[in-house]
Amino acid sequence: MDRRQQKTRDAIFSAFSVLLSKKNYNRISVQEIIDEANIGRTTFYAHFETKDFLLKELCEELFNHITDTAMGLPANHNNYICKCATDSVFLHLLKHLQENDLNILELLSCENNEIFLRYFKSNLKRLIISQYAENGELRNSSLPEDYLINHISSSFVETVSWWISHNMKEPPEKITEYFLQAIEPVLNGKGNNENSAFRPF
Amino acid sequence: MDRRQQKTRDAIFSAFSVLLSKKNYNRISVQEIIDEANIGRTTFYAHFETKDFLLKELCEELFNHITDTAMGLPANHNNYICKCATDSVFLHLLKHLQENDLNILELLSCENNEIFLRYFKSNLKRLIISQYAENGELRNSSLPEDYLINHISSSFVETVSWWISHNMKEPPEKITEYFLQAIEPVLNGKGNNENSAFRPF
DNA sequence: CAAGATACAGAACAAGTTGTTTTGTACTGA
DNA sequence: TCAGTACAAAACAACTTGTTCTGTATCTTG
Numbered sequence: 001m002d003r004r005q006q007k008t009r010d011a012i013f014s015a016f017s018v019l020l021s022k023k024n025y026n027r028i029s030v031q032e033i034i035d036e037a038n039i040g041r042t043t044f045y046a047h048f049e050t051k052d053f054l055l056k057e058l059c060e061e062l063f064n065h066i067t068d069t070a071m072g073l074p075a076n077h078n079n080y081i082c083k084c085a086t087d088s089v090f091l092h093l094l095k096h097l098q099e100n101d102l103n104i105l106e107l108l109s110c111e112n113n114e115i116f117l118r119y120f121k122s123n124l125k126r127l128i129i130s131q132y133a134e135n136g137e138l139r140n141s142s143l144p145e146d147y148l149i150n151h152i153s154s155s156f157v158e159t160v161s162w163w164i165s166h167n168m169k170e171p172p173e174k175i176t177e178y179f180l181q182a183i184e185p186v187l188n189g190k191g192n193n194e195n196s197a198f199r200p201f
Numbered sequence: 202m203d204r205r206q207q208k209t210r211d212a213i214f215s216a217f218s219v220l221l222s223k224k225n226y227n228r229i230s231v232q233e234i235i236d237e238a239n240i241g242r243t244t245f246y247a248h249f250e251t252k253d254f255l256l257k258e259l260c261e262e263l264f265n266h267i268t269d270t271a272m273g274l275p276a277n278h279n280n281y282i283c284k285c286a287t288d289s290v291f292l293h294l295l296k297h298l299q300e301n302d303l304n305i306l307e308l309l310s311c312e313n314n315e316i317f318l319r320y321f322k323s324n325l326k327r328l329i330i331s332q333y334a335e336n337g338e339l340r341n342s343s344l345p346e347d348y349l350i351n352h353i354s355s356s357f358v359e360t361v362s363w364w365i366s367h368n369m370k371e372p373p374e375k376i377t378e379y380f381l382q383a384i385e386p387v388l389n390g391k392g393n394n395e396n397s398a399f400r401p402f
Numbered sequence: 403c404a405a406g407a408t409a410c411a412g413a414a415c416a417a418g419t420t421g422t423t424t425t426g427t428a429c430t431g432a
Numbered sequence: 433t434c435a436g437t438a439c440a441a442a443a444c445a446a447c448t449t450g451t452t453c454t455g456t457a458t459c460t461t462g
Contacts, residue, residue: 243410
């Protein structure tokens with residue numbers, strides 16, 4: 001790739017990130033991005049069709065990086081060790097976040113964090129499916145599999161969000177503990193109505 | 202309130218809802234709302250300062266209605282019956298949604314559903330706090346109370362979202378069952394590290 | 403029912419945004 | 433070195449936003 005192109009692309013991403021951490025996405029104009037990146041108007045539109053496409057590509061750049069490395073981790077498919085494997089994947093993600101590659105933390109804690117948390121969640125779903133669901137490990141519960149996958153991924157994203165909003169005071173290990181406690185029953189595959197200790201009706 | 206004012210206000214809300222169920226919030230212009238509502242430009246701005254304020258008031262109208270009735274329900278503070286009370290509050294909310302007052306379901310399932318789910322969640326948090334947290338019922342867990350409240354409310358919202366996206370095929374009772382199974386451990390107040398069956402490390 | 407108050411419609415306005423086109427310049431890679 | 437490419441700058445139409453003005457219709461209350 002042409003050095004000029006890469007330089008411009010980086011400048012746009014960088015400028016966009018700066019603006020995103022300061023003000024609402026909807027209220028950021030293309031003109032502001034252009035000014036912050038110090039490029040010409042034509043140049044911006046040569047790189048990105050619209051502001052929305054820019055956001056999409058930024059998200060892909062950020063999260064594909066994170067989840068791809070997690071995808072590479074070997075999934076352990078023994079039922080007991082499953083919890084350790086789960087642990088290691090989620091713990092790995094938290095540690096990765098803590099390193100704050102690409103200044104992703106600013107985006108996950110700013111006014112626009114919901115945009116990025118949404119992307120994070122959808123990537124996480126794919127990760128969980130590839131690690132567990134494909135092997136049928138999530139099928140032993142009385143809950144529907146897609147309900148389960150959604151519950152686990154959204155719980156993790158909410159956990160991360162909670163952690164960041166508390167300035168990440170706790171170590172990643174503690175957060176992993178919280179998270180696993182919260183979703184423990186569904187991972188254990190228990191919860192069939194007959195055996196359940198509680199009776200809702 | 203002046204009949205003319207109420208009529209205009211309703212026309213704006215109605216037009217806005219129609220547009221929201223069809224296209225992305227960001228791409229709806231004030232002019233489109235004006236045209237759909239068949240009112241004058243001046244009139245719109247006499248009622249709402251901006252499109253964002255209109256959204257805010259619409260959300261308040263929708264969700265205050267729902268949670269206010271739930272707030273009125275008597276909270277049962279016995280530890281065992283707690284689960285039934287929880288049950289009845291959440292089940293009540295689901296049944297309420299099923300009745301589709303104010304055509305809220307269209308908004309919860311359209312392209313803009315995240316906007317409304319966010320509002321729903323924040324109202325839900327207040328509801329949970331007023332019903333349980335204020336009495337210290339959520340303090341017996343090893344998880345931080347605000348983490349718990351967030352986990353419960355977001356899990357419920359995700360459950361609702363999952364339900365709607367599946368065209369609400371299951372009865373509200375079944376969904377309540379799913380939800381309570383998913384969050385069972387945190388409500389049981391167990392999960393103290395010492396007694397927990399799983400060891401993350 | 404009359405009369406002052408109020409809500410509304412319509413038009414016009416400046417200021418800003420979006421996405422495109424055109425022209426000329428500077429850089430890159432082979 | 434040189435052809436191809438990326439870029440800057442300026443101008444453009446079409447659209448959006450929020451305001452102001454003028455005149456009309458409707459409401460409330462006395």
